Amino acid sequence: xxxxxxxxxxxxxxxxxxxxxxxxxxxxxxxxxxxxxxxxxxxxxxxxxxxxxxxxxxxxxxxxxxxxxxxxxxxxxxxxxxxxxxxxxxxxxxxxxxxxxxxxxxxxxxxxxxxxxxxxxxxxxxxxxxxxxxxxxxxxxxxxxxxxxxxxxxxxxxxxxxxxxxxxxxxxxxxxxxxxxxxxxxxxxxxxxxxxxxxxxxxxxxxxxxxxxxxxxxxxxxxxxxxxxxxxxxxxxxxxxxxxxxxxxxxxxxxxxxxxxxxxxxxxxxxxxxxxxxxxxxxxxxxxxxxxxxxxxxxxxxxxxxxxxxxxxxxxxxxxxxxxxxxxxxxxxxxx
Numbered sequence: 001x002x003x004x005x006x007x008x009x010x011x012x013x014x015x016x017x018x019x020x021x022x023x024x025x026x027x028x029x030x031x032x033x034x035x036x037x038x039x040x041x042x043x044x045x046x047x048x049x050x051x052x053x054x055x056x057x058x059x060x061x062x063x064x065x066x067x068x069x070x071x072x073x074x075x076x077x078x079x080x081x082x083x084x085x086x087x088x089x090x091x092x093x094x095x096x097x098x099x100x101x102x103x104x105x106x107x108x109x110x111x112x113x114x115x116x117x118x119x120x121x122x123x124x125x126x127x128x129x130x131x132x133x134x135x136x137x138x139x140x141x142x143x144x145x146x147x148x149x150x151x152x153x154x155x156x157x158x159x160x161x162x163x164x165x166x167x168x169x170x171x172x173x174x175x176x177x178x179x180x181x182x183x184x185x186x187x188x189x190x191x192x193x194x195x196x197x198x199x200x201x202x203x204x205x206x207x208x209x210x211x212x213x214x215x216x217x218x219x220x221x222x223x224x225x226x227x228x229x230x231x232x233x234x235x236x237x238x239x240x241x242x243x244x245x246x247x248x249x250x251x252x253x254x255x256x257x258x259x260x261x262x263x264x265x266x267x268x269x270x271x272x273x274x275x276x277x278x279x280x281x282x283x284x285x286x287x288x289x290x291x292x293x294x295x296x297x298x299x300x301x302x303x304x305x306x307x308x309x310x311x312x313x314x315x316x317x318x319x320x321x322x323x324x325x326x327x328x329x330x331x332x333x334x335x336x
Contacts, residue, residue, distance in 0.1 A: 006058035013041030015120035015143025021074030038122030039069030039079030048107035159211035165243035170285035248291025
């Protein structure tokens with residue numbers, strides 16, 4: 001199951017209390033203070049890991065409580081520091097404080113970490129509180145409390161290219177044809193219910209990552225359909241491919257489909273990311289079902305007038321795939 005949002009509660013460990021103690025040794029009539037300090041409470045750390053691809057683990061466990069530090073003891077013995085808790089999340093996870101609604105970290109690289117709850121400091125023992133004017137303090141200080149907060153975790157997939165289109169536009173067929181990904185492919189809307197990633201090799205040892213986003217429908221930016229739930233995953237992509245069905249069995253006008261799709265992306269992008277700065281190309285899919293070429297010619301002419309890169313492919317016959325892969329790879333190399 002693909003889960004890309006979660007909330008968790010984190011409570012760092014409290015610091016151990018300091019100890020109030022005095023030396024008691026034979027033949028030492030004036031033993032001084034020897035109470036040790038308390039240990040530090042455990043902090044809670046979140047770390048990005050490439051071995052995870054979803055936040056589903058947090059559906060079954062929401063509360064993370066760290067251990068407190070050990071109390072100080074006599075003979076200047078320091079309390080034990082508690083071991084930190086490390087929580088693993090997928091690369092691309094954004095962490096926000098739910099109460100203050102502020103971002104705390106964006107873990108976009110393997111091994112990136114952030115401390116989300118700091119452990120409490122240990123209290124001072126009376127051995128450390130002695131002064132020239134108070135050489136035998138009888139008090140010790142308490143450890144401080146560890147931080148506690150509710151966090152909102154949001155996963156945004158890291159991919160080079162995002163495939164965007166209306167249901168049955170051929171996104172899953174394309175990613176299956178040019179990568180090792182095995183998405184479900186069927187002749188009904190919303191076959192793809194979760195984002196799919198595929199790695200595409202090109203030019204010998206080079207590669208790029210494709211993200212197949214579930215189909216978008218008109219009004220997706222307002223919450224209709226499945227698209228709005230996963231549109232956030234195109235925010236991190238470098239390049240977009242807008243897939244338009246040019247097959248003769250598609251009833252809607254091809255140019256109108258492009259304009260509607262572009263409008264949905266634009267509406268979602270307001271306040272989220274700079275869509276106008278994200279390069280894209282249009283791909284006419286199902287070339288093997290193009291019929292009399294009327295839809296193909298219509299969309300091709302429109303893209304030429306708008307100076308939009310345009311490609312035609314058939315995932316079934318693999319026509320046009322090599323040219324498209326070379327174009328994507330070259331464009332990404334230039335952007336990088």
